[in-house]
Amino acid sequence: MPYVELALAGALLTAVVLVARPLLRQARRQRLMAVPFPEAWRRIVEKNVPLYGRLPQALQQELHGLIHIFLDEKRFEGCGGLEIDDTIRVTIAAQACMLLLNRKTTCFRKLRTILVYPDTYVAKTLSSDGRIAIDDHSVRLGESWQNGPVVLAWNSVTGGASNIADARNVVFHEFAHQLDQEDGVADGAPVLERRSAYTAWARVLGEEYAALQKSREARRRSVMSKYGATHPAEFFAVATETFFEKPRQMQKRHPELYEELRDYYRLDPLQWTARTRD
Numbered sequence: 226m227p228y229v230e231l232a233l234a235g236a237l238l239t240a241v242v243l244v245a246r247p248l249l250r251q252a253r254r255q256r257l258m259a260v261p262f263p264e265a266w267r268r269i270v271e272k273n274v275p276l277y278g279r280l281p282q283a284l285q286q287e288l289h290g291l292i293h294i295f296l297d298e299k300r301f302e303g304c305g306g307l308e309i310d311d312t313i314r315v316t317i318a319a320q321a322c323m324l325l326l327n328r329k330t331t332c333f334r335k336l337r338t339i340l341v342y343p344d345t346y347v348a349k350t351l352s353s354d355g356r357i358a359i360d361d362h363s364v365r366l367g368e369s370w371q372n373g374p375v376v377l378a379w380n381s382v383t384g385g386a387s388n389i390a391d392a393r394n395v396v397f398h399e400f401a402h403q404l405d406q407e408d409g410v411a412d413g414a415p416v417l418e419r420r421s422a423y424t425a426w427a428r429v430l431g432e433e434y435a436a437l438q439k440s441r442e443a444r445r446r447s448v449m450s451k452y453g454a455t456h457p458a459e460f461f462a463v464a465t466e467t468f469f470e471k472p473r474q475m476q477k478r479h480p481e482l483y484e485e486l487r488d489y490y491r492l493d494p495l496q497w498t499a500r501t502r503d
């Protein structure tokens with residue numbers, strides 16, 4: 226075959242692959258959304274992620290599908306001697322996927338690998354080469370790298386998930402960073418569905434970030450962790466934790482911020498709290 230025809234055939238093949246790959250992935254995801262959720266996995270989620278019990282049934286159903294997709298597409302790696310099992314995979318996937326419910330999602334498209342250490346101490350020791358910038362404040366430990374892995378300490382994951390009202394959840398925190406970084410910049414502004422939404426987002430989050438910084442300087446109490454005052458990206462991650470775990474306080478003290486996050490996540494955790502009190 227002449228060289229030109231070969232080149233044309235190659236270009237055509239590349240084009241077909243480029244078009245076909247997303248379509249195949251989409252079809253695979255659709256199939257996975259419909260796969261029954263194993264009973265053993267349900268028990269793991271019910272035990273380790275109490276917030277799951279508050280979700281309306283339709284969202285629980287959607288979460289099951291998202292967990293299947295997440296576990297199909299992401300690789301878990303145990304570090305510091307930790308052996309990865311279904312409890313670890315499903316517990317982390319369930320919380321990460323709560324951030325994806327109810328909206329168009331690319332399922333953390335830049336993320337391939339989740340590294341899990343047994344505990345904060347081992348993670349810190351093994352990270353002492355300086356390769357890792359750690360989200361390390363009080364009880365949490367984890368980190369999220371742009372185009373790289375999410376790193377979590379298993380004891381922080383279980384500790385963060387078990388108390389659903391302390392606004393401390395390392396998986397929500399690190400995967401909020403992933404959402405923030407999807408546009409290539411960790412600046413506290415994830416990809417919003419409408420261009421027009423960025424103006425309100427920047428105003429509200431900018432004002433709230435400045436207010437949290439002032440609270441920190443004045444040593445005033447705040448609904449959100451003061452760690453959120455260290456950087457706009459940390460503010461979004463901390464606000465996400467607070468949104469899911471302290472929706473009532475956030476809505477009361479920071480109604481505009483609550484509204485921005487409710488519009489972004491297309492979820493209203495306040496309703497879930499109300500639901501459990503019936």
Ligand SMILES: [Zn+2]
Nearest residue numbers: 360398459462
């Ligand atoms: Zn962080």
